[in-house]
Amino acid sequence: AQKVTQAQTEISVVEKEDVTLDCVYETRDTTYYLFWYKQPPSGELVFLIRRNSFDEQNEISGRYSWNFQKSTSSFNFTITASQVVDSAVYFCALSRGGETSGSRLTFGEGTQLTVNP
């Protein structure tokens, strides 16, 4: 069975602070995909990034960066110089790899990020 754990329920920071959201996953699959989604109050899940299990190269995209460590089964997400507009619930998710596995996502519980001015 697959499982995703986001231990941080809520994080509150002041604008311009850096913030890291933690994600730990469990899977028996050797091929899998990891995702981060953002959910603003409007409800829509906004895709941020996807990583496959073979790609441990960390990535930076603007103010966002991701740290994937297979050895610790972690896929953490960092926002640099946070802004009020970053306030949202952030979800880490996991799906199985392989063409026949379908698109089923297992989500973590989510982390509510509040950025105060």
Place this chain on the structure above:
Amino acid sequence: KAGVTQTPRYLIKTRGQQVTLSCSPISGHRSVSWYQQTPGQGLQFLFEYFSETQRNKGNFPGRFSGRQFSNSRSEMNVSTLELGDSALYLCASSLAFGGRGYTFGSGTRLTVV
């Protein structure tokens, strides 16, 4: 390019009634998945459709069902509504079965009274 469209956005139903929710995927996307989001259970997978066939199903009772049409549009139906069915229902589409680019709609917020 239009995104994933879910209708209606809000719905209020009475316990015991049934409800049908609609999802129109991004043009060209052939796989549609449905998720239920509640404060207590979080985001849970309901089912996935591809080429008008249900390919994956989550752990939900038979009251929850769905279908996909030849144009890839999908509907989900919940019969004999219970108070616990109150939730945000999200639909996601992707190009193909097993495709890894999922785009979500804004959801339908269902309230059962």
